[in-house]
Amino acid sequence: MDNIIIEGFIGSGKGAAGRAVGKAMNLEVVDLDRRVSDRLKMSVADIYEKFGEVYFRAMETLILKEMAEDKKAKRRVIVLGSGVAMMPQNGKYLKELGHVYYLRLTKETLRKRLRERRKAHRWINDDSWDEQVEAIFKERGPAYMKTADVVIDADGLRSEEIALLIKSYETGQTPIPEKK
Numbered sequence: 001m002d003n004i005i006i007e008g009f010i011g012s013g014k015g016a017a018g019r020a021v022g023k024a025m026n027l028e029v030v031d032l033d034r035r036v037s038d039r040l041k042m043s044v045a046d047i048y049e050k051f052g053e054v055y056f057r058a059m060e061t062l063i064l065k066e067m068a069e070d071k072k073a074k075r076r077v078i079v080l081g082s083g084v085a086m087m088p089q090n091g092k093y094l095k096e097l098g099h100v101y102y103l104r105l106t107k108e109t110l111r112k113r114l115r116e117r118r119k120a121h122r123w124i125n126d127d128s129w130d131e132q133v134e135a136i137f138k139e140r141g142p143a144y145m146k147t148a149d150v151v152i153d154a155d156g157l158r159s160e161e162i163a164l165l166i167k168s169y170e171t172g173q174t175p176i177p178e179k180k
């Protein structure tokens with residue numbers, strides 16, 4: 001399949017970039033978190049609270065698997081939740097679905113963005129949120145690198161600029177690097 005898949009940390013601009021790519025390339029945009037939420041008819045926060053992270057991650061995997069198996073689906077932009085790459089079994093489905101673009105940010109940019117949106121993320125504990133960001137950065141960065149076909153250093157880039165970069169890869173203007 002030739003879907004465009006966008007991954008990255010919370011606050012990396014995945015959603016805005018996904019919408020910009022969808023607009024630039026006239027493609028449907030699928031938000032994986034929203035798919036899980038719609039399936040369970042609950043908010044993501046309520047799913048975490050009621051069932052826990054392991055259950056949420058299992059639902060993400062199930063939906064990815066279903067999308068990978070749907071051979072009639074049209075090309076689309078898929079915006080991943082920030083923890084999808086942490087589940088090793090998801091790598092297979094991501095590769096089947098298309099090209100994965102990792103929107104990479106520096107720790108400083110990530111901290112700044114999360115600080116501005118702290119209220120939107122209940123998981124950030126006021127007393128130790130800096131340490132939590134550091135732990136997530138160390139834990140998830142290598143997983144993103146493993147699943148990514150292309151790494152986009154997104155610091156300072158607007159979503160429209162990211163969309164143009166992704167479009168250049170997808171149209172062959174810029175070759176997608178071979179994985180080592």
